[in-house]
Amino acid sequence: MGAGPGGTLLARYVPGTSAVHRLEPHLKLVSVLAFALVVVATPVHAPWAPAAYAGYLLAVLTAAAVAGVSPARLARGLVVEVPFVAFAVLLPFVAAGPQVEVLGLSVSRTGLAAGGGLLAKATLSILAATILSATTEPRALLRGLERLRLPQVLVQILMFMIRYADVVGGELHRMRVARESRGFHGGGLRGLRVMAATAGSLFVRSYERGERVHLAMLSRGYTGRLPTGAVSAAAPGAWAVALSLPLAAAAVLLAGMLLG
């Protein structure tokens, strides 16, 4: 019972040949990080902030259009944001200060700006990250992180996560099928106990698998370093393409500061 073609993590990747797809992964990582930094650096309470958010949105949507990432795919990427939305919606009601009327409710003006700003910044950053994950294979992302000198140990942990997500997921699925085949229905306190036992045994199994994988690696001469193949240098042109997104955002921010 293997994972479907693609597996859970690979499912986020949408194959394509756009300019964004062809960019070196480490350039895309730098680009998304720089874009997020510019977005976060925007002062929330400045009167021109909403205009700047609109500018960033335009920039990121242009990038999505160039990459051929569909609006539906972008919307799915935003699902991870839901907990932040809940927090941002609360802010106007709990913050102190002058009140304003919105839709017949009295809410805090600073809370509204802070909540709105939080929401806008999170949305923009996640949109950029969604474009990254939709145009870059997970293992290419790893290579990018490695080139950006992320410590080897972290790269290896991420690599194992990608490799074994489907194996552990398959194990969990088989345990669920076996449970239900013996007449188990979730829910209630008893259900929780069974879930806890499942999580415990899944942990033990994964831990033991980790030991076996380590043993197999040692048998092939593993010394703590994960040697990878040679990498080619990125062309200056590729840097220019990759940095166009954060540079556009920085231009919007600068315009806001100077004109606003």
Next chain:
Amino acid sequence: MTAPPPSLLVEDLAFAYPDGHQALFGVDLRIERGERVALLGPNGAGKTTLVLHLNGILRAGRGEVTVAGLPVAKRSLPEIRRRVGVVFQDPDDQLFMPTVADDVAFGPRNLGLPEEEVAARVTAALEQVRMADAADRPPHHLSFGQRRRVAVATVLAMQPEIVVLDEPSSNLDPAGRRELAEVLTELPVTLLMVTHDLPYAAQMCPRSVILDGGVVVADGPTPDVLSDAGLLAAHRLELPYGFSPAG
């Protein structure tokens, strides 16, 4: 001209786990270059413990293991692990890199070989197991039988003196079993196959060794060993219903 040293020489090997459980009580085993030997024995006989001594994962309490003339010792471990290729039972434990080619390259890169040499060995090893088409695929997209053959390629790429297989036929369908047997019998290496799949041993290995209770209790031509009903019964080994070792 002197004969080449045996691929594997195990002399009076004894081992107890740190918790005091003694698994091996003085094992002697000599395997000549190019032999294909089946290591048979019931669960708990010490087969896995013995295998883990062959490449120095476990260190002998007493006795010695020598691989093609080189004793297993802390200093010689990198060379020992090149000479002894262990294929573990679950290919998901062995194949951990994002692609098949990366995984086969893992061992040669650990040896510090230049990239052209690594690429050549990856291609050669995958061709030997008839998996050259799968080089760029992720291991979890392959069938179980294909993954096991790739696992064999990962050790072939080290150009080992001896390949040790732990239960190579487990979980394979009949076609996968046959394909693996075809690949393994064509390999120009010494082979030690740990199994309780007696027909598979009869099919592939001219010689069989039975390990039980931490000692070698039988060693001889496979047909002889498998037709000794009393010997098999004494060590919890059983031929499948209707199988005749002479046929």
